[in-house]
Amino acid sequence: MEHQIVTSFLPLRSSALTIFRAALDAGDPRGAIRRALERAGDRLRVREHAYDLRRVFVIGFGKASAAMAHAVEEILDDKIFGGAVSVKYGHLAPLAKISLTEAGHPLPDENSLRGAQKILDLLRDTREDDLVICVISGGGSALLEFPVEGVALDDLRATTDVLLRAGATINELNTIRKHLSQVKGGQLARASHAPIVSLILSDVLGSPLDVIASGPTAPDSTTFADARAIIARYDLRDQLPASVLAHLEQPDPSTRSGWDTPKSDDPIFARVQNVVIADNAIACEAALRAARDLGFNALLLTTFLQGEAREVAKVFAAIAREIATRDHPIAKPACIIAGGETTVTVRGDGAGGRNQELALAGAIEIAGMRNVVLLSGGTDGTDGPTDATGALADGATLARAAERGMDARAFLARNDAYHFFKPLDDLIITGPTNTNLNDVIVMLVE
């Protein structure tokens, strides 16, 4: 009896996995690079821009940057004259003409500085008729770091600690960091004589160019005055390293070109093209297309999803119930796609992550509903400290668990979604993808 119920859901479960897989595929570095670069002989087209291919240099930083650089090599092989890419320790790929520097993440180390120095040296040697392809992905901010003169790596770390303890926001933290760096906040672009095409895998919701990897090739809207205002706001003069204070508080030679980070009207950006080749929105749009290809009426609810995972699950269940009952907000067979990142307030000592917890809370809410499937998965391959990236729930999940003597509410109470879904074989396991396009939720109602 129970087995029949489970079987009846299988086609819908398989559809949910297919749709989620489409989102993952959109984030695959190689595929995303190949979709972005259209080469025809000596010409390269990137969206609305075209470039002559003479000498091409490849730079990059981020957890996926080796894989991205490899994909660029496959396309532009004969035109590449050199390159320098910073990656996290162990995140390598076979590269012919591009040198790799392994460096620290999430905290920058001396190798982050060495990698940045190599990239800066390379950019300074470029000519105006060269082309620089810059591959950027999550983790780039730590893997590419080059502080201003007089400020040591330890001073940067101490500054971050002081700001976090004071309760500064991530935007405030980044404002300070950009003004202690020679590469962040558009300053990397300044080093190049050649045009730069930045190909960006974004791990930040909404893909703000000035935030991803600290925006090394994007205009920065923050100023030294902003940085000083933050120090005053939190009254941090006594706690910051002397070198940091000295740099931020020196008199403002506003007439000196290249003093502050470059703003959007800076002429250097006329030769910079920033292209987001994959982000959560692109992944969700791919999932949306896949759902429609499978015959679902599909709706993209949001790519800014946030909130406590177990409460967000209740909203999804409420939408499922409305679709099942009265075909709102769309008619059956329906697919709701959402992207973003929920949060989990950990109260128990179980294993899991926000995606697995959302699926578990969802399983409780949709228990007994026929033909509803709820999948929540991360795109980076790891959800919390587990080897799963998410889980899949349907209306029979609770019954199947009960057959094994498992009480879903007890597992949820101790944040133990991993051990709830594992024996049910409902974990989604992909292995690390080295890309992070945040999370994708797929809900199907038939």
Place this chain on the structure above:
Amino acid sequence: MEHQIVTSFLPLRSSALTIFRAALDAGDPRGAIRRALERAGDRLRVREHAYDLRRVFVIGFGKASAAMAHAVEEILDDKIFGGAVSVKYGHLAPLAKISLTEAGHPLPDENSLRGAQKILDLLRDTREDDLVICVISGGGSALLEFPVEGVALDDLRATTDVLLRAGATINELNTIRKHLSQVKGGQLARASHAPIVSLILSDVLGSPLDVIASGPTAPDSTTFADARAIIARYDLRDQLPASVLAHLEQPDPSTRSGWDTPKSDDPIFARVQNVVIADNAIACEAALRAARDLGFNALLLTTFLQGEAREVAKVFAAIAREIATRDHPIAKPACIIAGGETTVTVRGDGAGGRNQELALAGAIEIAGMRNVVLLSGGTDGTDGPTDATGALADGATLARAAERGMDARAFLARNDAYHFFKPLDDLIITGPTNTNLNDVIVMLVE
């Protein structure tokens, strides 16, 4: 400067209030009754059924039942031969031919029994060619009560206490109650010789007929065996009043007609028409139409909304951001409607209710967004223990509050949405409506 921002939002705020007002209007007892009853001389049409008007009797129970009965009198005045309606103390209306009994709510009292006795007496005197109009609204379960022989009102109360303390669900509680009552679970219908048209204002999400006011004119799927299983499940034999046990555990004379509550195949339901004339879904549909009339692309997200109010607000803000950024799930100018009931885990000592808290949390999340308005309101006129029924937030709310030295996060932390919105003049105050169609949320993004 700040004043200009506020002004720019005003048209959108006014639209949100218009749309919410449409939802309230759909729940107005008089209007809902008038839409349901189509009279032409001696004929009455109610949806797909038609009735000859000879002698009409009006019965009813619930907080809005006097107002509903009054509306029926306006339409069927000359045909009404009598009636008996139970209302909450003070919830009166001027009635010509229908007697009112004021009774206890939320706990039934002796007057609840007297009112039920009058209604039973009236029904037993009806003839097959009479027509009974039964008006039902929230609170009806307490206002109409008539226990089985041998069980006293105090026994019923004690039973409820025992079940609640044991952690029984509301469904389990209702199963027991229906089997200790002579009127709940379809048994009221059994007393009538005449056809019954029940006009129902539903305060239960999804409007399950067997749950609203304990379903006095609807088929009941629960049995004595179910009631006994609940007692066994929670091991309550030693705690329940002897009279209750004696009734529930007497041998099952299953051949005796009228022993258990009537099931859906019972012939009495051939002469009963249950019509939900207003509920949360009808209110939300009315809001949806009003939004479309105002030119918005409108989507009804759900009428089963649930979850912690401040977390649900984050999901709405995430949807607003998506609409603003990329016109998903619908294009601007967009209206998202949702109905249901969120919850608030009270941690502070402030004043407010779930709607005001949702609006406050929403104000924090949409702060700075242009052209976004989020309204959350109850349909009964009271949100928590306040004189407001909800509140309205927009992207400038936080800035306006800050001008007055108010920190939105601090107000939210102490569950004090009422005192946050009051000085901003952003509370929604309607006064008690005596109807409860749960809550309605209106979000506009232009």
